[in-house]
Amino acid sequence: MLVFHADVNSAFLSWSALKKLKEEPGSVDLRTIPSAIGGDVKKRHGVITAKSLPAKKYGVRTGEPVVSALRKCPGLVLVPPDFGWYRQCSHAFIEILKTYSPSVQQVSIDEAYLDMTGMGKDYPPEKYGMPFPLCAAYQLKDEVKKKLGFTINVGISTNKLLAKMASDFEKPDKVHTLYPEEIKKKMWPLPIEELHGCGRASAQRLRSIGIRTIGEAAGTDESLLQDLLGEKNGHYLYESANGRSADKVNPVREKAKSYSNERTTPEDITAQNYKELMPPLLKQLSTQVAGRLKKDEAYAHTIFIQVKTSSFRRHSRQAALPSATNDPGRIYQKAIFLMHTLAFEDGLLYQEDGIRLVGVGASGLEEAPAEQMDLFHWAKENESYHKEKEKEKARSKKLEDMEKQIRTRFGPGAIYKADEKKG
Numbered sequence: 001m002l003v004f005h006a007d008v009n010s011a012f013l014s015w016s017a018l019k020k021l022k023e024e025p026g027s028v029d030l031r032t033i034p035s036a037i038g039g040d041v042k043k044r045h046g047v048i049t050a051k052s053l054p055a056k057k058y059g060v061r062t063g064e065p066v067v068s069a070l071r072k073c074p075g076l077v078l079v080p081p082d083f084g085w086y087r088q089c090s091h092a093f094i095e096i097l098k099t100y101s102p103s104v105q106q107v108s109i110d111e112a113y114l115d116m117t118g119m120g121k122d123y124p125p126e127k128y129g130m131p132f133p134l135c136a137a138y139q140l141k142d143e144v145k146k147k148l149g150f151t152i153n154v155g156i157s158t159n160k161l162l163a164k165m166a167s168d169f170e171k172p173d174k175v176h177t178l179y180p181e182e183i184k185k186k187m188w189p190l191p192i193e194e195l196h197g198c199g200r201a202s203a204q205r206l207r208s209i210g211i212r213t214i215g216e217a218a219g220t221d222e223s224l225l226q227d228l229l230g231e232k233n234g235h236y237l238y239e240s241a242n243g244r245s246a247d248k249v250n251p252v253r254e255k256a257k258s259y260s261n262e263r264t265t266p267e268d269i270t271a272q273n274y275k276e277l278m279p280p281l282l283k284q285l286s287t288q289v290a291g292r293l294k295k296d297e298a299y300a301h302t303i304f305i306q307v308k309t310s311s312f313r314r315h316s317r318q319a320a321l322p323s324a325t326n327d328p329g330r331i332y333q334k335a336i337f338l339m340h341t342l343a344f345e346d347g348l349l350y351q352e353d354g355i356r357l358v359g360v361g362a363s364g365l366e367e368a369p370a371e372q373m374d375l376f377h378w379a380k381e382n383e384s385y386h387k388e389k390e391k392e393k394a395r396s397k398k399l400e401d402m403e404k405q406i407r408t409r410f411g412p413g414a415i416y417k418a419d420e421k422k423g
């Protein structure tokens, strides 16, 4: 197997720098001054999600509080994140990768694996002046830089783990190899923390018994590592430290455009039994949709609901979420809100005898972000999730008020009466 790992250098910062240059031609390039992308710049809290190389020289670290970064580097220029723009940059980057291999696995907003096995025939050395696969890696890196204006690192090896380790060597704008025969020289001297997949807790434990480098872990008995870290972790660490990984490049399949589940109700849902029957049904459907999204590692931006009335008319409502999700709770929250709107605010249950079929769906799908929750999602969730929650609270309060108003106007059973009148 031949694998490339392509990784954008200081992605958020490069992308914000690029946008600034586009909007204000001739202004300073954020990449050339101490600068960082930080949570809430005005209030000066939140954390650093990316920093420029000059900022790194001051000791500014990704994930540290903005306040602490400013202490280290008082002149630090802070820029708020722009996730819409980042998504565009990410998309353009992945599109270029796809022209190099049909098998591209995006693992986070700014990195992806390419299976380059068997691609050598497209790169005759006499044409490229460099042997394959180096020539392909350089061409890829230079094409991204030329067409999109930001730099990437490309790591080359025979498996994903080693390719990933290689792309992490010297930055920016570099191509590195880490073939099995280079492990001893290039990987084993590195501190154990730098082994991909070795968490901080594991690293601390390893250090506690004197294992400080990847090479030292590789030379330790596997059973000892398993005693220390547990059977699964110990095995993983031993294999990784020796450069072994069986993980294949999993290209993202052509995704379904939407996911939905629907169900015929056991009895017609009317204004009378709505409160009893609708929420559990929506909860069940939301959980099913979330389960299918999760299975495909997909996240949806839009939630929709559908109903079929007892007179066989179909109605639907949809709404966007501030950030993509596959969380059953968030899907349900949106679904029930939409259903309330359709049933009461828009008055469907006052006009129709009842609902005989209910569906919940998710669309506006986003590719899987990462094996773990990356900073991008962390920051985005953090920012907009709470805002959205507040908004939804206000909306459901409004709905409640509306129901109350109807009841006060028409008496305590108003909602029911409205329905009975028609019958």
Ligand SMILES: [Mg+2]
Pocket: 007, 008, 009, 010, 011, 110, 111
């Ligand atoms: Mg990166």
